Amino acid sequence: MMKQTLAALALLMASTTLAAAEGELQLYNWGNYTSPELLAKFEKETGIKVIVTDYDSNDTALAKIEAGGSGFDLVVPSANYVPIWIEKGLVQELDLSKIANHKNIAAEWMNVDYDPGRKFSIPWQWGTTGMAVNQTAYSGDVNTSAIFLDPPPELVGKVNVTPEMNDVLALATMYMGGAPCSEDAELMKKVRDKLIEAKPKWQSMDYGMTEKMAANDVMASLYWNGAIFRARLENPEVKYGYPKEGYILWMDQVMLLKDAQHVDEAYKFLDFIAVPENAAMISAFARYANGIAGSDAFMPDDMKDAPEIVIPAELKDKGVFMKTCTGKAQDYITAIWTELQK
């Protein structure tokens, strides 16, 4: 009896500690960013089960993968981080012959300067970073970074600033009159002072604003358009604004990790998400636009004229696409951020 129990236990242990299981894929993605329907459809078509693990920021993802032995196969970094991932040798170049749908990538997103020809990444979604305000707390102008840098009296102590370093610094730099990735020490000093001055007026530095603004836990926040779109669907008082001093455009893309253990499954997934219908499914869930041509036909109607998706004409040229900063600029950003975080 003892021997049999021990044998059974040993088997159980062996089965649970098997490193790679067949028909499985480990996707490391932003929180609340992957459509469950997409995964269900993928599993139905290919039999591969996708397990999603969340992260909240580009830095967290990079830190976790850098540490080694994470066990993930795919990761979804933002454009300004892509060159870092490539340079550090954390991702592998894609074998495009295995991704037939690669040609579906929209023309304007195909030859981006951080990955020309899309040899390393497949677009996931793109969007903007701006201000979200609950109109019951403040009914003034939402299209300004002053919401978090010089909060109006009604919002003092009620603003959340999401701890995404590059986004926050970029908005703050533009507010102080510069361009993101500035190497101007004088300007950055002013940016630092402004941020430090503003911090006591913030309520928190947290994620999950979709739920928190929907639940009225947070009245204003620096956040991403699609997430705020979803908050507005639950709570109509939430309004999204594009800071007129300058706001950010970003894109996230899926990349294959160098030490991925489910490479075949990963290629199937990369091919799958480049199909217009599937890309539209991704967008329909998270409420962001995507970079696959032809997906517009399949997008949900409310995205066609939503204020979070359609940028007002007068603010269109205030958007700046997030780029990778030079070493010196990044040093300034990191140093200011570290000071701010404490």
Place this chain on the structure above:
Amino acid sequence: MADRSFSVARLPGFTTTAMIVFLALYLPILTLVFYSFNAGNSVAVWQGFSLDWYRRAWANDAVKDATLRSLIIAVFAAIIATTVATMAALGTTRRRAFKGQTFIYVMINQPLMVPEIVTAVALLIFFAQIKVFTGYTGLGYLIAAHSAFCVPFAYLPIRARLEGMDLSLETAAADLYASPWQTFRHVTLPLLLPGIIAGAMLAFVISLDDVVITEFVKSGGQDTLPTYMLGQLRRQLTPEINAISTGLLALTVLLLTAFFLLTRKQDA
């Protein structure tokens, strides 16, 4: 004496405070349990009775996955920790104090004294190197980590039981020419069993509950129930969390009741 009902043990305001404390301790937990049965989405407005959230939690693959993983780790950790702790208890009790015994004692109880975040960070660094070196990213690390910090929790009840045991039975067995191994297997072990079981159950509960160390040591897709809940707590605040919490709570209460009954018999 003027005050007929003067009770020596009564101190003014103490009973009231105690009552308030009990209330304050249970109110949040009971509220949490209560709203897990809420038909609506809110956690503050009652909208009717419903088992919907339990159904949803159970249908949620991630929850099932995390629960199964939690249970597997807890079972293995409890077995390993209890075995190791039993041997250590036998080695450090009821014998003459030997050199280095304090060292053993400190090592065994060290997880209780070191803040969890420090251990978590240490294991993160240590295991990361091993993961890169061997390429193995399975549950072994979590099981090892859990076993380690469960040892003191298994050790203490076993040691307590061992110290309270009557040596005369074992001496009698030896008098009857039983070998040390026979004495152990037929006399010591059965007497010790309640302590061992109590230790195993404590270890199990502690492993199930761990958040910090698991959060740092886990690899891709290795969420346990607490780390899943931690992830959700920073975003979703639907009553699904309430349902999961109530389930976990029920399991803990069950195990605790068993523990209490086991250790009560010992006093009898």
Place this chain on the structure above:
Amino acid sequence: MSAAEDAARRTSDRNGWLLSTPALVLLTLAAAGPLLIVVVYSFLSPGEYGNVVWNFNLDGWRGILFSRDVFDDTLVLADAHLTIFWRSVWLSILTTVITFAVGFPTAWFIATRPPRQRTLWLFLITIPFWTNLLIRTFAINEVIRNEGLLNTLLMRTGLIDTPLQIIYTDTAVLIGMTYVYLPLMVLPLFAAIDRFDMRLLEAGYDLYASRWNVLRRIILPIVKPGIIAGSILVFVPSLGAYVTPRILGGGKNMMIGNFIELQFGQGRNWPLGAALSVTLLVIVTVALLVYVRFANKDQGHG
């Protein structure tokens, strides 16, 4: 001492060591050993995006108290770091004091129940003790958040108009920690009071002592070991708290635990994180030694 007794003693000692070896091995590999690695890492250089570069560097230790101003390249006192340390210590002390203030009457209450009832009360206090830390933090979150139990009640009864902003403040973290660690104070206090001889109280009252004096001069000194044990059990985890401040503090009111985690994530400064961990461990050990010294000192006089 005969040779046989000597041999028996040596066998006993050897068996003691042999039996303890598996425990020692497990704990060295998966608990104590890695702590040494942390110490080593605190002396290395941070990698650009996390992990370490194997260069000897004292910046990790310097970074605890000082930071290099990126514009002037001067070393300035990192008062933000000190704020976090101070917040952690202060909140932990407050938590310990509050849990003692309400925990002592509770322990007293349980210990003075008739024996049959006592087990029930003990059981009732043990359940929160063993309930998952996350569940307890979540439960308190439900009570104090803007649309939570407390605010809803206060608004319904008309006592306030807009919700009290408790969540995401230091107060929220304090309330959370007090709630979470209260059972850890009550149980050791109960154990000590349980052993207390009530006849001493009779003697005190016979000598016309007031209740307050009886409390101060008779009860407290005798249950001191319990007070010390309870205080340690609350202070140590409070100081290293991570989950509770993370959920209730909103990422802004960091305690040492959160600050350490930051270095291994966004902060990308493993050596600093390692140095902070070692510092935390040292503070905790010192606190423990101080407490234990207090306990032994008094036992000497008794």
